[in-house]
Amino acid sequence: MLSFGQDPRWRRFLVDRVPAGSGRVLDVAAGTGLVTRALLDRGRARRVTALDQSEPMLAAAAERRDPRAAFVLGQAERLPFPEAAFDALTVTYLLRYVDDPGATLEELVRVVRPGGTVASLEFAVPSGLAYPAWWLYTRLAMPVVGRLTSHAWYEVGRFLGPSIEGFWTRYPIEAQMRLWRDAGVGAVRWRRMSLGGGIVLWGVKGA
Numbered sequence: 285m286l287s288f289g290q291d292p293r294w295r296r297f298l299v300d301r302v303p304a305g306s307g308r309v310l311d312v313a314a315g316t317g318l319v320t321r322a323l324l325d326r327g328r329a330r331r332v333t334a335l336d337q338s339e340p341m342l343a344a345a346a347e348r349r350d351p352r353a354a355f356v357l358g359q360a361e362r363l364p365f366p367e368a369a370f371d372a373l374t375v376t377y378l379l380r381y382v383d384d385p386g387a388t389l390e391e392l393v394r395v396v397r398p399g400g401t402v403a404s405l406e407f408a409v410p411s412g413l414a415y416p417a418w419w420l421y422t423r424l425a426m427p428v429v430g431r432l433t434s435h436a437w438y439e440v441g442r443f444l445g446p447s448i449e450g451f452w453t454r455y456p457i458e459a460q461m462r463l464w465r466d467a468g469v470g471a472v473r474w475r476r477m478s479l480g481g482g483i484v485l486w487g488v489k490g491a
Contacts, residue, residue, distance in 0.1 A: 287407070288421065290478040294405055295319055295376070297477065301403040301486040302328040302372045310335065312360050312375040312392060317345025317353070319374055319405075324352050329372070335363070361388050368397040376405045380451040385460075389467035396489045402469050403486035407444070409452045410480030418481060422448070460485065 287294065299322045302309060306329050311320045314334035323329040335356045336342050346355045358364050360378055373396050379385040396402055410418045422445025430441030455463070457474060464472045464487055472487035 287482060290482060294477050294482045295322055298374060298403055298405040298484050299323055299326055299328055302401050304328055307371045310370040310373045310395060312373060313378040314345060315341045317348065319376055320345060320353055321348065324350060361391060363391055363395050365395045367394055369395050371397055372401040374403050379406060380447055386463045386466060389463055393467045393469055393489055398489055400489050401486060402489060405484050407448045408476060408480055408483040409449055414479040
């Protein structure tokens with residue numbers, strides 16, 4: 285609902301930025317394990333470690349009982365792994381929520397081996413004619429639909445639009461790419477998804 289039904293397509297594109305047959309992949313902010321499962325099902329990883337700070341979400345992800353997946357409770361800002369422990373890393377819908385996106389990116393990149401891929405999926409703010417429709421959807425439609433579901437989803441619907449726009453005001457795409465380069469990621473690329481409602485960034489950790 286929050287992505288207007290586009291999130292599965294965005295996740296597939298994110299997962300396909302990881303080279304096929306990668307060994308160990310870390311999935312940060314894994315939630316209920318949708319990206320973790322896609323990494324394995326689409327042949328992008330032989331083993332995936334899913335990390336999230338929500339114990340109930342990780343428990344839901346672990347219910348699938350795939351022996352190729354491990355589930356770790358932890359925070360992206362302080363990863364409980366040594367340097368260069370993973371061949372690639374994915375992260376979804378995280379950087380808006382941390383106090384220091386640059387420092388968090390540095391911590392994510394720390395645990396990836398040189399030459400490994402780092403890829404991120406995040407909500408974005410469309411431009412041009414798509415912006416008014418996005419604004420109406422995030423400010424009016426999502427809170428209404430959320431209220432019909434539960435009070436908690438109403439609060440999520442009310443929070444999300446201003447949160448996304450606030451992050452993009454502070455960190456437009458040029459600033460985000462600088463953060464990635466400063467964290468040690470080279471060949472950084474990005475693609476806006478669904479008229480700009482989502483964005484995937486990816487690159488390769490330098491030597």
